[in-house]
Every structure is written in structure tokens, then in C-alpha cells.
Amino acid sequence: MTNSTVPQRRLGRNGPLVSALGFGAMGMSEFYGAIDEKSEEESVALLHKIIDTGCTFWDTADMYGTGRNEQLLSRVLKTRRNEVFLCTKFGIVRDGTSGGRSVCGTPEYVRKACEASLARLGVDTIDLYYQHRVDPLVPIEDTVAAMAELVKEGKVRYLGLSEASAETIRRAHAVHPIAAYQVEYGPWCLDIENDGRLATCRELGIAIIAYSPLGRGFLTGAIKSPADFGEGDFRKYLPRFQPGAFEKNLELVHEFERIAAAKGVTVSQLCLAWVMAQGDDIIPIPGTKREKYFFDNWGSLNVKLTDAELREIRELIAKLPVEGTRYPENGMKLVNL
Template identity: 50%
Template sequence: MKERILGKTGLKSAEIGLGCMGMSEFYGQADEAESVKVIRTAVEKGVTMLDTADMYGRGHNEVLVGKAVQGIRDRIVLATKFGIVRSDDPEKRGVNGSPEYVKQACDASLKRLGVDIIDLYYMHRKDPSTEIEETVSAMAELIKAGKVRHIGLSEVSAHNLKRAHAVYPITAVQAEYSLWTRDIEENGLLDTCRELGIGIVAYSPLGRGFLSGSIESAESLAPDDFRRNNPRFMGENMRKNAMMLAEYKKMAESIGCTPAQLAIAWILAKGEDIVPIPGTKRLKYLEDNINAANFRLTPEQVVRLEKIIDWKHIAGDRYGAEGMKTLDK
């Protein structure tokens, strides 16, 4: 698989990474043995970036990833995040970006992962009660301490990215980016990343599975799948959004790829500074996602796709009300 360079700090990654969140939570039940096999198979096939966070499965995901990378640690870019604090109520979460918490969270992640250093450490969400300069200064201290190699920010505004980057070079920004979520093109974040020389890691490049074309309705999902309560998958919103899929699937068929591969190929075509991290917990989907690297879209195909999946007409917010409150706008 081809490599891409994220930011000016020299971090290299295969052009497609692996999101590990669903192996622990949010997308229905997962088989831990298969999840470990998915991670190790991904690395065998050339994937280098593995993405996790301390809040996925309340720490379980980091433990799982740590188990999977034993013996192959030197072949991967290990990325994790801090900042979202879980409570007993699954619908309510806090955000903590205080310097003290940054250090505590990093030490806890290192222990769960079973590693000495994290390659890319993200602030998962901005803490509204802590100035971003304080949080980033604490993250920079982790680099000086030899616990972290590169730092990143997730779901940050262009304004706060500039403030953060003035404190210490930010290597990558993680943002939801797909054919049906293109906010970063409009809110200045993509332009700011490119102006400052910061890479973009695109999560949910398949639109939380919508762009795979296989989800018929929210009711068809597992009872504990969070998409059942995601506005875009509910009721009339889902019916409206699904109307775009027929032509989309026809385009994938004409190119000779699957709908999922088409979505990832679109991301790859949007710039050499972007690394998509499609998530999966199943081996059968892993190979499909990785093989998206075999398809290179022409500028004309990109334009056509963006007309078929018109993101301005997607119905519903990308998170529920509580999730939307945590986004840095």
C-alpha cells in the first residue's frame, strides 16, 4: 500500500488505516478473537495506522489493540485519544482537557496498550473550561517526556487549531469526513490544515456504514447499535437519505468496485494529505476496505459522485443532541 505523510513532523502512514472503535462498542456485539485477527491481518496487508481511544469500551479497546499488536509494534502507527470522560449514564459524557488530566490519561493509555510510547496522541474533544493552549502545552510535555511522538486534535475548529499550532506543531487533525459529511470543506478547517501543513485523518469515511449501501433501516441494526439513535438513520431522514443510493450503487458497479470502496476512493482522491480510517470488526469487510486503494478516481468521477451524494441535502445531524454539544464550533 502507498504511503502518505501527515503534517510537517514526518509522520508516515499507509494511505488507508483501521478504525478499531467498533471492536469494543457502539456497532453491536463483536467477537474479540476475530477483532484481534482483523487487526493483525490488516497489518499483514500493509495497513499501518491503528486508531483507538481511551473512551472506546471504557478502556477495553486500548487493551484489545495492545493485545493485537504484540510482536508487531514496530510496524504500526499507534494512535489514541483522551478527553472524553464517560459517566454511568451512556447518554452523558464530560470533557476534560486540564494539564493534570492529560498526563493521567496518557499514563493510563500507555498501561492499557502495553507500550512505552504512543505514536499519535489526540485531544478527542476540546474542553470548554480549559484554554486550548494549556491542553496542548501539556501534550507537548508528553513528547519531551518520551511518552508521545506526535500530537493531534480531533473535531477542532479552524480558530482553535491555529491557537494550538502556535503552541506546538500539530501533526494531524482527525475529523469526520465522507461524501455525506463535508463540513471541514466549508468551515475553514480543511483550508487551515493545508495552510499550516497539518495532515487530516478522516474517520467514518463510509458515513457510519451508510455508504456501504447495505443498511436498510435503523430497525435492521443490532439493538445496541448507536446508529439506531443517530438522526441520519432514523425514520424519514433515513428514507430521504437512502434515495441517493440507487445511482451511487450504479456508479460503483460501472467502475467495478463496491459502494464501500467507492466511498474510500473518493476520500483518497481528495488529497495526498488525507488518510481515511474505515472501521470494521469483520475480516470480510477489511479486505473490501483495503482494496479500495486499487481504485483511482478521475476528477470527473469525483465531481459526479459529489452530485449524486449531495451532502447539503443530507437529512439529520451527524450526532444526537448530546454529541453535537461536544463539537468545537
């Protein structure tokens, strides 16, 4: 499952080694523009190349494309399962009719969701199983106890949480070891550094899995205007991409472009290298549908930032704070619970 030529990071204090840079598959099925049969075929071809490169820490969830993302990955896993460390998530329930979302963490649902993911993925075991969002109506102890039963049965190897509060992480870990904590983290989202979550994970030996480390593509510099978002791109509804906030946030991107140009790297490589430099317990999982962007991101493993560069980026983040929340109001109610 590991390639000795690729940098590795440990998943938690006593967990397995995985590729230091992972891959988030979400955008291959939804959220970042229209998906058709041709794009799915291109995604399958890219997934094979991603394995060949040594990026074998893969992230999906049952709600991405309402199950289609897991089914997409199954097309590759059916012949290359042993080469991938497979992570998926449960807990966000989508209404197939209205498109509405709710959260469920009941023990009964944990088992039902796991069985459904195993079937869609076409695998016997999920390497890392996350609770995608905390259910405020179900004690975390009950949810994690049900997840732990899946470990005993061999259906799941390691457990994770996503966007839970420091207190919830601690309570969950007391029931069964939590190997990984997935959260938005990157140059324009440092929330976990200031509210105890990062410190709690480090105290307990839990790896930080950083999703959207490139600010949902914004920090790459490829997006110049809100008009760049096409049909089916959910970013046009996020507060940070609204007119006014967009232009202000672009100031930080311009500064990163300046630093990256001086160093001879891309902005994506600069940002990912910065995230990985924040600790060897942090594993970013950028996603893309395009081969050139994947290899651009992968190149960040060869970028080493000096202490002066790390300080300069920190100072810029403090000087140009991000405008707008990560999600609309309803989405923000589901994080840090």
C-alpha cells in the first residue's frame, strides 16, 4: 500500500504510514461543475495515474454525488484495492427529492450507512471511516460505540471524525481511539489553531486531515472573478466567493502569487508545502478532476520553505484576514459541534 519513494506520514500516533499528500475525490462527482460520462471516464483514467504516482491516501464520502463518487472509485478499486488506503464518511443524509440535508449519527444508521458504502465501493473493508458531521441529537459516545463494532467485525480498520469540537473529539477518543480528524485547514482557514482542536488532536495523537487546503481552488489563482464559476459549481453560493468578499480575498492570492513566483513554484505548491510544514501530523487532501492540476499539487512534496518564507506567509495571513464564513449560515451550524 505504500511506495518507499514517496514521502509518508503516520495516521495517528500508532497508525499506518500513508502518502504525505492525499487525494480528495469529491469534485469528480459533484459540486465543482457539471459531470457527464466523458468526465467520469477521464476521472477513472486519472485515478489509475494517481495510484501509479504513489498518492494512495484517498478520501470520499457517501454523500458525494449521492453515492456516485464511491461507485466511481469502485471502478478502480476492483483491480487495485490493495494499493489504496481508502477513507469514506457517513452522517450527512440527503433527501433525494428536495435535495435537503440532515445529519444522523444513530447506531442503527451507522451500520446501515457502512453496509451501503461497502457495497458501492465493492470492498470488504474501509480503511478509515469518518463521522462526516456530528449529530447534536445523539451522544457521540453512542455513535462511536457503533463505529467501534464495525472495527471488531473487520468492516472498518480505523475511525475518524470530521468538523467535531475539541470536547467531542476527546469524548469520542475515550470510547475508541480516533486515528484521524478531518477539517478544513490551510492558509485561509486556521480556525483549529485558535479553538483547542489542533492542540487536542496533538495531545491525543490524532492525525489532522486537511481538506480544501487550497481554499476550494481559490488560492491557486485560477479563479479571477465570480463569473468564472460555471453551472453546478457550489462555490458561487459560499460567502467567501460573494462580490465584495471575493475581491478582498483576492488580495491574499496576489501576495501568494508574488512569493511563489520569487521561489519558482506555483501558488498551489506554495500553499500545500506551507500546510505540510505546519506539522508532520498534517496530511492535506487536495482534489481535482484535471491531470495537470494533480501533478502540480504533487510537486509540492519537493518544495521546502525556509523559516523566513513561513514567517512571511503567516504575517500575510494576519495582515489580510479572509472575508466571509466558510459556509452559509446553515452549514456553519454543523461545524465544531
